[in-house]
Amino acid sequence: MKVFLNATFEQLWQGKDPFEQADAISGDVYRELDGRRTLRFEANGRGYFLKQHKGVGWKEIIKNLLSLRLPILGAANEKNAVEALTNAGVGTMTVAAFAERGANPAAQESFIITEAVEPSISLEDLAIEWRQSPPSLKQKRALLNLVCDMTRKMHDAGVNHRDFYICHFLLRNRDCDADPDLTLIDLHRALIHSHLPYRWRLKDLASLYYSAFDVPLTKTDRLRFIRRYSGQPLRKEFGANQRLWHEVQTKADLLYVKAQRKGILR
Structure with a gap:
């Protein structure tokens, strides 16, 4: 299992399972379908966005591969892109928390929490x-x-x-x-x-x-x-x-x- 928590979530979730904590988050839901959930919530008076991935399934993976597209398996894709853009000097999101577990690519679970860009x-x-x-x-x-x-x-x-x-x-x-x-x-x-x-x-x-x-x-x-x-x-x-x-x-x-x-x- 891979886990990254910034100081805020390290303190809020100390000694707790990050996946259980992410599952318990409620807020304004922007999208909820096909094993994915996106919502805005607040913690310690600050806005955040949570994106959860519950596993895409083999059907989705095979469909993408047959179309010569790499399947997006989870939140790691966005985390890696944020890091790449930050290193390139491109203004982008700030990752507050990330976790990933599971060796089976079709059933892999992950989530990413980013700071809300507000006001904007x-x-x-x-x-x-x-x-x-x-x-x-x-x-x-x-x-x-x-x-x-x-x-x-x-x-x-x-x-x-x-x-x-x-x-x-x-x-x-x-x-x-x-x-x-x-x-x-x-x-x-x-x-x-x-x-x-x-x-x-x-x-x-x-x-x-x-x-x-x-x-x-x-x-x-x-x-x-x-x-x-x-x-x-x-x-x-x-x-x-x-x-x-x-x-x-x-x-x-x-x-x-x-x-x-x-x-x-x-």
Whole structure:
């Protein structure tokens, strides 16, 4: 069994079974299905999120392997991604507790507790506000630059998010014109590679771009992102990676049309 507890939970759970303590936690449930439970709770006056995994079963593992996808077995995936992003200098969640037990991958149990990023607003909600009250140029560029830098650092570290949308960026200082404080969340499906494969880079970039379609961004803003992400002049970048950016546009367009058809756009 693997167990990590920060000072708060070390004190709260001293001498107790961490899995029994996690099972006993109650709060505002965000998701509860297929052996997974996600909820927000408070301890010692502070907000936390608990994600529990009760074993995915062999059926789910085989289904993922047949689809050439690595199955997500439990909370260790998110813990490892948090550590990788932290080491890469990407603002992300803080792990307060983690535990894992069981040698059978289909029946493995685990949980992770992270500090709630509060108060904050998602970039998706902020972008909706911008429709009525546009941001200053300074604020928009500061946020665009930071999102770009976080994306580049994440990819340079070999990490891809797999659910890389602006709703998963939380801004603590919403009224900032400079030095925004952003946190990237929801890393339970993230993958870590020695070198990021092309298809995962494409998926992340297209997902991010699609989710920002309704943000008041100009063509100049988009080109600034590409130049900053690539770290080279646009002419050189488009000469070397024209296929990538063309496919990002195409895939993002398809995602947007699909979202329109499903009626999930805000």
